[in-house]
């Protein structure tokens with residue numbers, strides 16, 4: 259029932275710093291600089307459609323992304339960011355969402371790009387969504403994990419967050435960590451994203467060749483349009499205008515930002531326990547356990 263409590267806290271503290279406070283517990287409110295922008299005007303300030311703009315619509319405080327037989331759609335932030343915390347609330351496609359994927363992710367523009375993904379894999383009416391996460395470094399992904407959720411993500415908005423510093427990347431659902439990707443660059447020579455600023459992005463598209471029940475269940479277009487709603491974007495990260503800002507001095511000097519504090523060197527005992535609970539109850543697939551796929555497990559999978 260922890261998540262219920264956290265949700266309550268989130269809705270109670272309608273303050274811009276609620277998620278940061280949740281993450282840090284002892285965080286100084288005054289140092290919070292999160293840009294939590296409500297409403298579609300806020301969306302326009304931070305983002306722009308990246309494909310099929312006619313399928314990206316504002317309605318009240320929500321941005322609705324539509325997939326139909328003509329197209330999916332996507333948006334991306336105008337600025338790029340290195341490290342920090344990015345969060346959004348999403349209400350996923352209701353009813354029959356089989357074959358559809360809704361994504362909330364960050365990715366860099368470079369050809370050997372870095373990327374942090376939340377992908378929500380739709381399902382037939384009444385069957386559960388899965389959340390797939392992935393980490394790309396320097397153009398290479400293949401690090402999928404899949405989780406079931408402890409709620410129906412189509413009934414209401416839930417908060418999805420990406421925390422990223424030079425030590426680890428944490429994927430959070432309603433403030434609860436579902437995945438941590440630790441920097442093992444020095445200990446094991448595993449590449450870690452730390453040099454490429456990323457854009458914050460969202461999209462909805464047709465992926466019925468793989469998404470639902472391994473691709474066996476196809477998108478039923480008679481149930482289109484498929485709509486996912488986004489709102490309450492929060493980006494508290496080192497913001498860069500690539501043309502003018504120097505990434506090293508602006509974002510990579512230690513001690514400038516809260517996510518570099520020693521208290522963020524590790525995820526901490528409380529969040530470790532939550533992660534253990536999630537893995538025990540909700541982990542459906544972990545590439546690190548897939549010996550059929552990898553004759554030798556990737557280096558980061560060995561402790």
Ligand SMILES: *[C@@H]1O[C@H](CO)[C@@H](O)[C@H](O)[C@H]1NC(C)=O
Nearest residue numbers: 370395396397398449450453
């Ligand atoms: C990234 O990938 C490219 C091409 O695959 C390679 O040449 C380069 O050395 C890699 N960079 C790092 C930092 O691993």
Ligand SMILES: *[C@@H]1O[C@H](CO)[C@@H](O)[C@H](O)[C@H]1NC(C)=O
Nearest residue numbers: 379381385386388469470471
């Ligand atoms: C869809 O529902 C089936 C049956 O309950 C389940 O096995 C599967 O994991 C669910 N999710 C996806 C994305 O296929």
Ligand SMILES: *[C@@H]1O[C@H](CO)[C@@H](O)[C@H](O)[C@H]1NC(C)=O
Nearest residue numbers: 354476477478479480481482
């Ligand atoms: C698609 O949905 C329609 C309307 O609910 C239904 O009649 C039809 O059988 C579905 N098609 C498939 C392939 O399931």
